[in-house]
Amino acid sequence: MNITRRAFTTGIAAGAALSPLAALIDAQGEQRRLGYCIVGLGRISMGHFMPACKMSQKSKVTALVSGHREKADKMAAEYRVPAKNIYNYQNYDEIAHNQDIDAVYIALPNNMHAEYTIRAARAGKHVLCEKPMATTVKDSQAMIDACKSAGKKLLIAYRCQYEPTNLRAIELIRSGKLGSIQAIESANGFNERAGEWRLNQKMAGGGPLLDVGVYSLNACRYLTGEEPAHIEGYCTVVDKDGRFAQVEENDGWTMRFPSGIVASCNTTYGANMPGFFRVHGSKGMIHMEPAFAYDGLHLKAEIHGEPPIDDRNTEKDPYQFALEGDYFADCVFQNKEPKTNGEEGLRDMQYMSEIYKSCGRSLG
Amino acid sequence: MNITRRAFTTGIAAGAALSPLAALIDAQGEQRRLGYCIVGLGRISMGHFMPACKMSQKSKVTALVSGHREKADKMAAEYRVPAKNIYNYQNYDEIAHNQDIDAVYIALPNNMHAEYTIRAARAGKHVLCEKPMATTVKDSQAMIDACKSAGKKLLIAYRCQYEPTNLRAIELIRSGKLGSIQAIESANGFNERAGEWRLNQKMAGGGPLLDVGVYSLNACRYLTGEEPAHIEGYCTVVDKDGRFAQVEENDGWTMRFPSGIVASCNTTYGANMPGFFRVHGSKGMIHMEPAFAYDGLHLKAEIHGEPPIDDRNTEKDPYQFALEGDYFADCVFQNKEPKTNGEEGLRDMQYMSEIYKSCGRSLG
Numbered sequence: 001m002n003i004t005r006r007a008f009t010t011g012i013a014a015g016a017a018l019s020p021l022a023a024l025i026d027a028q029g030e031q032r033r034l035g036y037c038i039v040g041l042g043r044i045s046m047g048h049f050m051p052a053c054k055m056s057q058k059s060k061v062t063a064l065v066s067g068h069r070e071k072a073d074k075m076a077a078e079y080r081v082p083a084k085n086i087y088n089y090q091n092y093d094e095i096a097h098n099q100d101i102d103a104v105y106i107a108l109p110n111n112m113h114a115e116y117t118i119r120a121a122r123a124g125k126h127v128l129c130e131k132p133m134a135t136t137v138k139d140s141q142a143m144i145d146a147c148k149s150a151g152k153k154l155l156i157a158y159r160c161q162y163e164p165t166n167l168r169a170i171e172l173i174r175s176g177k178l179g180s181i182q183a184i185e186s187a188n189g190f191n192e193r194a195g196e197w198r199l200n201q202k203m204a205g206g207g208p209l210l211d212v213g214v215y216s217l218n219a220c221r222y223l224t225g226e227e228p229a230h231i232e233g234y235c236t237v238v239d240k241d242g243r244f245a246q247v248e249e250n251d252g253w254t255m256r257f258p259s260g261i262v263a264s265c266n267t268t269y270g271a272n273m274p275g276f277f278r279v280h281g282s283k284g285m286i287h288m289e290p291a292f293a294y295d296g297l298h299l300k301a302e303i304h305g306e307p308p309i310d311d312r313n314t315e316k317d318p319y320q321f322a323l324e325g326d327y328f329a330d331c332v333f334q335n336k337e338p339k340t341n342g343e344e345g346l347r348d349m350q351y352m353s354e355i356y357k358s359c360g361r362s363l364g
Numbered sequence: 365m366n367i368t369r370r371a372f373t374t375g376i377a378a379g380a381a382l383s384p385l386a387a388l389i390d391a392q393g394e395q396r397r398l399g400y401c402i403v404g405l406g407r408i409s410m411g412h413f414m415p416a417c418k419m420s421q422k423s424k425v426t427a428l429v430s431g432h433r434e435k436a437d438k439m440a441a442e443y444r445v446p447a448k449n450i451y452n453y454q455n456y457d458e459i460a461h462n463q464d465i466d467a468v469y470i471a472l473p474n475n476m477h478a479e480y481t482i483r484a485a486r487a488g489k490h491v492l493c494e495k496p497m498a499t500t501v502k503d504s505q506a507m508i509d510a511c512k513s514a515g516k517k518l519l520i521a522y523r524c525q526y527e528p529t530n531l532r533a534i535e536l537i538r539s540g541k542l543g544s545i546q547a548i549e550s551a552n553g554f555n556e557r558a559g560e561w562r563l564n565q566k567m568a569g570g571g572p573l574l575d576v577g578v579y580s581l582n583a584c585r586y587l588t589g590e591e592p593a594h595i596e597g598y599c600t601v602v603d604k605d606g607r608f609a610q611v612e613e614n615d616g617w618t619m620r621f622p623s624g625i626v627a628s629c630n631t632t633y634g635a636n637m638p639g640f641f642r643v644h645g646s647k648g649m650i651h652m653e654p655a656f657a658y659d660g661l662h663l664k665a666e667i668h669g670e671p672p673i674d675d676r677n678t679e680k681d682p683y684q685f686a687l688e689g690d691y692f693a694d695c696v697f698q699n700k701e702p703k704t705n706g707e708e709g710l711r712d713m714q715y716m717s718e719i720y721k722s723c724g725r726s727l728g
Contacts, residue, residue, distance in 0.1 A: 180602050182614050183630040183637065185549050191646060232596035232722075236624035238544050239646065250546050252626025254616040256723075260600035262616025264628035266547040271644035273547065280635035282555060282603065358596075359620075 034329035035062035037087070037101040037125065039116050040108040041071050044130065048294065049105055050079060052321035059325035062100040065092055065116075092116070096123035102332060103128055103153075105325075109203040110210060114139035117154065118146040126153040128328050132214050132352070133345030135205025136364035140349045144342035155328045155338035156345035158218055162323045165297040165313045166222070169279070169286050173223060177303050178281025184223060184263040186216035188292055189250075189273030194243045198269070205364050207235065207247030209352055212275075213267030215292040217348055219277050220255060220263040227347065228255040228263075233355035239270050253355050294320060398693035399426035401451070401465040401489065403480050404472040405435050408494065412658065413469055414443060416685035422693040423686070426464040429456055456480070460487035466696060467492055467517075469689075473567040474574060478503035485514040492692050494521045496578050496716070497709030499569025500728035504713045508706035519692045519702035520709035522582055526687045529661040529677045530586070533643070533650050537587055541667050542645030548587060548627040550580035552656055553614075553637030558607050562633070569728050571599065571611030573716055576639075577631030579656040581712055583641050584619060584627040591711065592619040592627075597719035603634050617719050658684060 036053060038045050038061055053059045063085035066072040072086045085100055095101050103126035106116050114134045117127045127147060133156050134140045147154040160166045172178060189212050197203045198211055209217075221227065233253025237244040249270045255263045266273070276289035284303035290296050294317035301309035331338045353363040400417060402409050402425055417423045427449035430436040436450045449464055459465050467490035470480050478498045481491045491511060497520050498504045511518040524530045536542060553576050561567045562575055573581075585591065597617025601608040613634045619627045630637070640653035648667035654660050658681035665673035677683075695702045717727040 180634065182602050182632045182634040183551065183553070183616060185551050185628070185630055187547065187549050187628075187642070187644075189547070189644070230598065232598075232618065234594065234596075234618060234620040234626050236620055236626055238546050238624035250624060250626045252547060252618040252620070252628045254596065254598060254618045254628060256598035256600055256616070260602035260614060262598050262600055262614045262630055264549070264551075264616045264618060264630050266549055266626055266628050266644070268546045268644060270544065270546040271646050272649065273644045274649070278551070280551075280553070280630070280632060280637045282635050285636065285638075 031057050032333065033058055033060040034325070034332055035060055035100050035102045036128070036325070037063035037065060037085075037095055037104045039065040039092075039104050039106045039120075041066045041068065041075055042107055045105065045107040046075065048318045048321045049107065049325065050075070052318035052325055054079070055318070056322045056326050058329040059322070063087065063095065063098060065089065093119055093123055095120070095125060101125055103328065106130055109197050110205045111135045111203050114143050117143045121146040121150040121152045121154075124150060124152065126328070126332050128155045128157060128325065129345075130157045131345065132205065132210040133342070133349055135210075137346065137349050137353055140342070140346040144346060147342060153328070153331050153338055154342040155331065156340050156342065157324060158340040158344065159320045159324045160215065160219065160292055161222055161340050162327050163297060163313070163320050165288065165299045165311060166219075166291070168311060169288055169299055170222060172286060172301055172303075172309075173279060173281070174225065177284065177306070178279065178286065179283030181224060181259070181261050181279060181281045183261065183280045184220050184277060185265070186219055186263065186277035186291070187266040187273050188212045188215045188275035189266070189268035189271060191272050192243065192269035194241075199243055199247055201246035204247055206352065206356065206361070207244070207249065207251065208267040208269040209235070209248070209251040209355060213251050213265065214348055214352065215275060216265040216267060216277065217351055219291065220265065221347070223277065223279055224257050224259070224261050224263075226257040226259060226261065228351060229258050230256045231351055231354045232358045235356065235359045235361050243269070248361065251355065294318070395421050396697065397422055397424040398689070398696055399424055399464050399466045400492070400689070401427035401429060401449075401459055401468045403429040403456075403468050403470045403484075405430045405432065405439055406471055409469065409471040410439065412682045412685045413471065413689065414439070416682035416689055418443075419682070420686045420690050423689040427451065427459065427462060429453065457483055457487055459484070459489060465489055467692065470494055473561050474569045475499045475567050478507050481507045481518065482510040485510040485516045485518075488514060488516065490517040490692070490696050492519045492521060492689065493709075495709065496569065496574040497706070497713055499574075501710065501713050501717055504706065504710040508710060511706060517692070517695050517702055518706040519695065520704050520706065521688060522704040522708065523684045523688045524579065524583065524656055525586055525704050526691050527661060527677070527684050529652065529663045529675055530583070530655070532675060533652055533663055534586060536650060536665055536667075536673075537643060537645070538589065541648065541670070542643065542650065543647030545588060545623070545625050545643060545645045547625065547644045548584050548641060549629070550583055550627065550641035550655070551630040551637050552576045552579045552639035553630070553632035553635060555636050556607065556633035558605075563607055563611055565610035568611055570716065570720065570725070571608070571613065571615065572631040572633040573599070573612070573615040573719060577615050577629065578712055578716065579639060580629040580631060580641065581715055583655065584629065585711070587641065587643055588621050588623070588625050588627070590621040590623060590625065592715060593622050594620045595715055595718045596722045599720065599723045599725050607633070612725065615719065658682070
């Protein structure tokens with residue numbers, strides 16, 4: 001993959017710097033690659049994470065877990081995964097004995113994240129798990145505990161926290177150039193089709209809040225660098241077309257942060273809602289849109305007394321997945337705690353639980 | 365004033381159509397003009413409403429009320445107001461005996477709105493009162509009662525409800541072209557200077573929520589055509605620079621509407637926060653920005669299967685004030701209840717009171 005100087009530099013800024021030794025190895029083209037076992041062959045793994053590994057110097061697909069042998073065989077052929085490294089959900093624990101596998105990438109429906117993370121940790125593998133971390137706070141804590149007990153790394157796939165344009169927004173805020181931050185607006189959502197597992201409460205654990213609203217929630221936290229002191233929200237259904245018999249269609253919520261920053265957010269499964277955030281400071285404003293998409297991320301900033309900033313990330317999908325996978329490889333090789341570790345995921349689960357509680361629903 | 369065909373058409377759509385008789389009179393250039401007594405010579409009256417009357421065919425400045433005689437004399441000369449029609453806050457009630465005055469335009473600090481509205485009604489004059497209507501719910505009700513008892517019209521100056529681009533947004537939503545509406549984001553604010561009366565709790569009744577947040581609140585109501593079923597919000601202070609010893613600096617709030625629409629809004633006195641709203645429907649989205657400014661209002665809409673809409677109102681300030689003043693003239697001449705009457709203002713006061721209550725503050 002074409003890692004640009006800018007992305008590389010930003011990676012360093014994000015604390016992803018290689019050790020001098022690792023850098024040396026990298027320069028010689030002998031970088032060790034983290035062997036990922038892909039758990040769940042769906043859109044995000046086959047369409048994004050696995051292609052990202054192909055382009056990466058630090059990550060590779062070495063094993064697969066799927067309930068569909070035919071699909072697994074096809075993917076195995078494409079990624080040169082030997083037949084012995086193809087698993088299913090019954091013999092999954094046998095990955096413990098496979099030295100080709102350093103880590104698992106969990107891309108299953110939300111309610112399977114906890115079980116397959118915990119089994120991976122017990123099998124002695126590191127875990128990169130898609131967001132939302134799980135469907136309950138309790139499961140999230142159990143995932144953290146299992147990885148800790150096994151001495152294995154756990155990274156929750158908050159790819160925006162590794163993406164250069166989001167990092168630049170954070171840098172602009174931390175630099176003080178925007179002055180004192182007052183308020184954030186953010187939204188993210190899409191129009192979900194009937195029949196998708198995301199509309200099943202048991203599998204999804206909740207509605208758009210867990211799947212896409214979590215981007216806005218997480219963004220408000222990484223943009224402010226603060227944890228919300230209080231949250232209130234609403235969960236509603238507008239379209240009585242059968243899709244929302246189990247999960248909510250819309251969430252709107254407001255957060256108060258300790259410094260006094262307020263953040264107001266929406267999410268939906270009932271409309272094409274472009275992911276954006278807008279940060280208001282006493283000396284300037286950031287508008288980022290798209291803010292959370294796989295590519296095309298676009299930051300605009302107006303800062304008093306400075307030329308306007310217009311920064312579009314021109315790298316194409318699956319660029320962000322490669323950054324994320326490679327960052328996790330660095331964490332493993334350098335024994336570094338991931339920035340978006342289990343505790344980071346757990347906090348969002350707790351905040352989402354509070355939003356659901358504030359409107360009489362519950363997580364999970 | 366140059367009333368464009370578009371504005372005129374939209375005016376009709378908004379129920380501001382002239383009666384056939386009034387239209388005839390208008391065509392002959394013999395339209396009777398409503399005589400306004402300007403109460404309070406400040407930025408909004410001298411810079412916007414009074415110049416608008418100059419351009420209008422239906423409104424004229426016939427009297428002034430000011431505590432500064434010199435300023436009043438200067439304005440009187442500019443607007444050809446005879447000396448006998450210049451009042452102060454002591455002899456204000458004498459407007460009762462002045463036939464040149466049909467209505468008053470109240471552009472005073474918020475805490476004076478109620479008293480000067482009630483005294484005007486008792487003096488037999490119609491009232492166009494700036495927003496926010498008052499500083500308490502009780503005062504708002506008293507204003508309504510006084511105007512009703514006197515048989516006089518009361519219009520609260522929600523000029524966006526008479527502005528063509530906002531009306532087009534409403535029309536797009538009501539037409540069903542956006543499908544089912546799910547969510548709205550809106551914000552509006554500015555960086556207030558130390559020493560302004562808006563920072564005085566007694567005079568202002570509250571912080572940015574009353575002064576500029578009310579635009580977002582009111583917009584969510586006219587865009588949805590619904591009254592919020594529930595509201596939660598936060599009021600905070602970020603900048604400990606002395607400006608916010610009395611009123612809050614920021615408000616963030618979320619509303620749930622009966623249909624299930626959620627709306628999340630912010631306002632501030634601590635940052636230049638461009639007024640905008642974004643409406644998400646199952647079939648399309650509206651983004652309006654600026655949404656509440658005196659001119660330059662800009663509506664963009666993306667509707668599935670239709671060419672994108674990009675509609676910029678090129679009329680210049682004080683165009684909106686002329687529309688508003690002339691609409692009120694029509695209400696008086698045609699004995700028509702104003703769209704943004706006292707009850708409309710009262711509702712916003714009640715909702716703002718709920719926001720303050722939800723965060724331990726109170727209105728007034």
